[in-house]
Amino acid sequence: MTTTTTLDLTWRVPLAHACDVLVIGGGSAGCSAAVAAAEQGAAVTLVERYGFLGGTGAMVLDTFYGFYTPGTHERKVIGGVPDRVIAGLERRDMVLKRPNTYGAGAGLTYDPDTLKLVWDELTAEAGVDVWHHCTFVDVLREGDRVTGAVLATKQGLRAVRARAVVDASGDADVAARAGAPFEDAGADGTAQSLTTTFRMIDVDVAAARAFPKQALWERMREAAERGDYELPRREGSVHVTPFPNVMHTNMTRVAGVDATDPEQLSRAEREGRRQAFEYARFLREQVPGYERAFLSGLSVQIGVRESRRIKGEYWLTREDVLAAATFPDAVARCGAPIEEHHAGGDTRWEYLPDGETYDIPYRCLLPREIEGVVVAGRCLSASHDAHASVRSIGQCLAMGQAAGVAAALAGDGNLRGVDVDELRRRLVELGALL
Ligand SMILES: Cc1cc2nc3c(=O)[nH]c(=O)nc-3n(C[C@H](O)[C@H](O)[C@H](O)COP(=O)(O)OP(=O)(O)OC[C@H]3O[C@@H](n4cnc5c(N)ncnc54)[C@H](O)[C@@H]3O)c2cc1C
Numbered sequence: 472m473t474t475t476t477t478l479d480l481t482w483r484v485p486l487a488h489a490c491d492v493l494v495i496g497g498g499s500a501g502c503s504a505a506v507a508a509a510e511q512g513a514a515v516t517l518v519e520r521y522g523f524l525g526g527t528g529a530m531v532l533d534t535f536y537g538f539y540t541p542g543t544h545e546r547k548v549i550g551g552v553p554d555r556v557i558a559g560l561e562r563r564d565m566v567l568k569r570p571n572t573y574g575a576g577a578g579l580t581y582d583p584d585t586l587k588l589v590w591d592e593l594t595a596e597a598g599v600d601v602w603h604h605c606t607f608v609d610v611l612r613e614g615d616r617v618t619g620a621v622l623a624t625k626q627g628l629r630a631v632r633a634r635a636v637v638d639a640s641g642d643a644d645v646a647a648r649a650g651a652p653f654e655d656a657g658a659d660g661t662a663q664s665l666t667t668t669f670r671m672i673d674v675d676v677a678a679a680r681a682f683p684k685q686a687l688w689e690r691m692r693e694a695a696e697r698g699d700y701e702l703p704r705r706e707g708s709v710h711v712t713p714f715p716n717v718m719h720t721n722m723t724r725v726a727g728v729d730a731t732d733p734e735q736l737s738r739a740e741r742e743g744r745r746q747a748f749e750y751a752r753f754l755r756e757q758v759p760g761y762e763r764a765f766l767s768g769l770s771v772q773i774g775v776r777e778s779r780r781i782k783g784e785y786w787l788t789r790e791d792v793l794a795a796a797t798f799p800d801a802v803a804r805c806g807a808p809i810e811e812h813h814a815g816g817d818t819r820w821e822y823l824p825d826g827e828t829y830d831i832p833y834r835c836l837l838p839r840e841i842e843g844v845v846v847a848g849r850c851l852s853a854s855h856d857a858h859a860s861v862r863s864i865g866q867c868l869a870m871g872q873a874a875g876v877a878a879a880l881a882g883d884g885n886l887r888g889v890d891v892d893e894l895r896r897r898l899v900e901l902g903a904l905l
């Protein structure tokens with residue numbers, strides 16, 4: 472968006488509330504952070520712009536990756552709060568484990584609406600104060616220290632003071648607004664592509680599953696080359712769900728978008744929707760099992776894989792990922808390959824040595840040049856390539872619980888001063904696998 476004029480406005484903002492830990496963003500990382508911080512005894516307020524929790528995991532997709540290493544000797548690498556999410560889904564028979572067809576490790580496919588309910592329960596049990604329909608717009612600050620946030624609500628702006636802020640907005644909104652350095656993949660044109668997902672109902676699942684993936688991709692390529700369909704991505708996945716006759720797709724591709732620019736994001740939403748209906752038409756007309764199927768249920772918004780990544784106290788690299796690097800301040804682990812959805816028809820994959828994992832250091836969650844903020848989730852400090860491995864939901868959940876415990880430990884908001892051995896001890900106590 473091009474800004475040509477600046478207006479100097481002065482707002483009188485009511486101070487609505489004070490808490491120990493303020494979490495911005497109720498996605499995988501934010502919910503996990505809020506639960507973990509509250510269980511450590513902190514008074515936690517969790518702010519989410521939509522009317523439900525779960526973030527991208529509830530509004531775009533339905534499969535957790537990152538819980539298990541790929542390869543011949545599967546190992547579980549995530550534990551703690553994430554296990555309780557799975558338990559809540561299992562209690563309702565709304566999760567199934569399935570091998571990942573690309574080799575990214577087993578996935579846990581669930582019902583996204585049940586996930587919202589599970590997060591409602593987990594946050595309520597932990598005593599988290601959840602504020603929906605509030606959008607973070609600015610920071611409160613004293614010098615370099617962030618001391619709270621300004622939120623946009625239906626009743627105007629509201630300010631909340633906090634000892635520590637967890638930035639789990641996905642886009643590093645808090646860190647960016649506070650002036651911390653970041654790499655902006657959207658602005659520099661390197662961001663991974665965006666995807667509108669959708670569900671097909673009334674599918675003959677047996678017939679659809681019997682049609683091999685390579686044959687599906689070949690049919691996509693032929694159909695696109697004949698000019699009968701506009702299919703920018705000539706592969707992509709369609710998979711079973713916990714429901715009969717329902718398949719979930721991840722096929723559309725909108726590239727070259729800065730997802731923090733409202734005009735570009737608005738265009739991407741329209742393009743993603745248009746593509747979704749085109750892919751649904753292709754499935755119905757060209758693929759066995761979909762003859763009577765309908766598109767039902769577009770993702771709540773277009774899925775954003777990458778935007779701002781903070782430049783933190785440590786910068787996780789492609790070399791760290793592929794060499795299975797270890798760090799003394801590890802707060803989570805990851806075994807997922809680099810999975811890069813670039814512009815064009817295919818996706819780039821690069822693997823760690825079989826069965827190995829790398830560590831995510833606490834320093835990747837600490838933005839430089841500001842105090843009082845810890846980030847969690849896909850806006851961590853990592854290069855484009857490392858991010859393409861570490862962004863799975865399993866790792867966002869694990870980073871979230873680490874950020875939450877750190878924020879609770881930093882009684883005075885001094886997140887850099889957190890005793891890392893004590894942080895790691897408490898994480899293991901919580902069930903984290905370090
Ligand atoms: C199309 C697509 C497919 C993917 N497929 C998979 C997959 O199959 N499995 C997997 O494990 N991972 C997958 N990923 C990656 C994974 O979903 C994300 O990396 C992960 O969900 C990010 O979690 P997060 O908590 O960092 O952010 P999010 O889950 O995006 O949470 C951010 C939350 O913050 C809220 N928010 C944002 N800004 C503000 C603000 N200013 N004020 C208040 N609230 C705000 C948002 O509404 C949201 O709820 C996929 C991603 C995409 C886009």
